[in-house]
Amino acid sequence: xxxxxxxxxxxxxxxxxxxxxxxxxxxxxxxxxxxxxxxxxxxxxxxxxxxxxxxxxxxxxxxxxxxxxxxxxxxxxxxxx
Amino acid sequence: xxxxxxxxxxxxxxxxxxxxxxxxxxxxxxxxxxxxxxxxxxxxxxxxxxxxxxxxxxxxxxxxxxxxxxxxxxxxxxxxxxxxxxxxxxxxxxxxxxxxxxxxxxxxxxxxxxxxxxxxxxxxxxxxx
Amino acid sequence: xxxxxxxxxxxxxxxxxxxxxxxxxxxxxxxxxxxxxxxxxxxxxxxxxxxxxxxxxxxxxxxxxxxxxxxxxxxxxxxxxxxxxxxxxxxxxx
Numbered sequence: 672x673x674x675x676x677x678x679x680x681x682x683x684x685x686x687x688x689x690x691x692x693x694x695x696x697x698x699x700x701x702x703x704x705x706x707x708x709x710x711x712x713x714x715x716x717x718x719x720x721x722x723x724x725x726x727x728x729x730x731x732x733x734x735x736x737x738x739x740x741x742x743x744x745x746x747x748x749x750x751x752x
Numbered sequence: 753x754x755x756x757x758x759x760x761x762x763x764x765x766x767x768x769x770x771x772x773x774x775x776x777x778x779x780x781x782x783x784x785x786x787x788x789x790x791x792x793x794x795x796x797x798x799x800x801x802x803x804x805x806x807x808x809x810x811x812x813x814x815x816x817x818x819x820x821x822x823x824x825x826x827x828x829x830x831x832x833x834x835x836x837x838x839x840x841x842x843x844x845x846x847x848x849x850x851x852x853x854x855x856x857x858x859x860x861x862x863x864x865x866x867x868x869x870x871x872x873x874x875x876x877x878x879x880x881x
Numbered sequence: 882x883x884x885x886x887x888x889x890x891x892x893x894x895x896x897x898x899x900x901x902x903x904x905x906x907x908x909x910x911x912x913x914x915x916x917x918x919x920x921x922x923x924x925x926x927x928x929x930x931x932x933x934x935x936x937x938x939x940x941x942x943x944x945x946x947x948x949x950x951x952x953x954x955x956x957x958x959x960x961x962x963x964x965x966x967x968x969x970x971x972x973x974x975x
Contacts, residue, residue, distance in 0.1 A: 672806050672908055674758065681765045688769055688792050692776045697784050704788055711795055719812045719834045720802045722936045723842050727795075730850050735791070738850075742784065742857040746864040750782040751871055759906030764898055771894040778886035807915060808908035815926070818933035828924050835915040836922060836935040843940060844951045851958030858965040 672718055680714040698748045701739040708732035762803055770796040781872045783860045787853065794849045798842045805835040813839070 687707035694700045708731045715724040773796060776789020813836040815828065860870065867875050905912035922939055932938040940948060 672808070677762070681762070685765065685769055685772070688772045691788055691792070692772065692780065692785065697782065700785065700788055704791060707792070708795070711799065714799070715802055718802055718806055719810065720805065720839045720842075721812050722934075723798075723802060723839050723846070726843055726846050731791075731795070731846055735850050735853055738854055738857055739784070739787070742861055745861050746784070746870055750785065752781050752785070760901055760904070762907050763901040763904055767894050767897045767901070770897070771890045774893065775886055775890040778889065779883045803907060804912070804914045806908045807910045810910070813923070813935040815923075815933040815935065818927055828927075830920045830923050831910045833923055833935070835919045836939055837919045838914065839936050840939045840944060840947075843936070844947060847951055848954055851955050854962050855958050855965070858962045862965055 676717055677714070680710060680717060684710045684714060695750060695752070696748060697750050698740070698743050701736060701743060704739070705732055705736040708735065763800070766796050766800045766803070769799070783863065783870045783872065784857075787856050787860065790856065791849070791853060794845075794852075798845055798849075801838045801842050801845075805838040807831065807834045810834040 684707060687703055687710055691700045691703040691707060694703065708727060712724045712728045712732060715721075715727060770793055773789045773791075773793030776792060777786050780786055780789060810832055811834070813833045815833070863875065864870055867878055869875060922935055922943065926932060926935050926938045930938040930942045932942070
């Protein structure tokens with residue numbers, strides 16, 4: 672654990688979370704959520720949890736983003752908020 | 753004061769992240785946005801558990817010099833490896849989080865087929881034929 | 882409605898931050914979470930399972946039933962996705 676690196680990654684994660692909820696276009700929100708998952712994966716590698724990090728990178732950032740893009744393509748990508 | 757901030761600031765950051773997810777689940781009207789908020793909430797909790805496992809000066813929980821040195825037993829210094837137990841539990845939690853995400857998106861697709869919209873207020877104002 | 886949920890989130894966050902003052906410091910080797918059962922796993926994993934990766938040995942060996950339950954959860958989720966997304970046949974008019 673490196674304190675400065677940890678602080679920078681947590682800052683990026685919080686910025687990605689706010690951006691994913693603030694963006695109007697749903698497809699953009701889903702892609703920002705994928706970036707959020709990868710920053711989370713970097714954070715866990717920095718904390719020493721390597722197994723959790725590669726599970727997150729493959730399962731949550733990979734399959735989760737694919738599932739959400741499939742759902743957006745079946746429905747609409749416009750939203751009011 | 754500085755030691756208090758250095759020792760506790762990560763918990764405060766996780767709480768901020770968790771509350772962003774909670775606001776996304778309650779305040780947003782779009783169903784996919786609610787699912788995004790749920791995902792943020794879950795990963796904030798998983799982040800909290802992984803950070804419990806940290807030890808200062810500890811390395812990743814893979815034993816050094818475990819193979820290839822004959823059969824002599826090496827003494828394992830517990831304080832130099834970080835705690836593996838929360839990692840195992842959170843490995844399970846990530847996979848369960850993705851399966852709940854899949855079911856939630858399936859329900860959202862079914863709602864869109866029936867009502868032709870994903871906005872919550874339009875669904876609530878829909879006249880039932 | 883949005884303002885109300887913002888207020889609720891802020892109040893909940895305030896209570897949770899009030900709760901963190903009893904937490905151990907970050908990276909403390911003597912925190913309660915790392916004293917109870919994890920030293921046993923770290924010391925005995927080479928003797929019991931011959932796997933140097935402790936996370937793998939706990940996941941698949943010491944807590945194998947946990948992983949079995951996780952597999953059940955994924956199976957249930959897949960079945961329920963298939964049942965929800967199934968296209969229902971219209972009733973045939975006679």
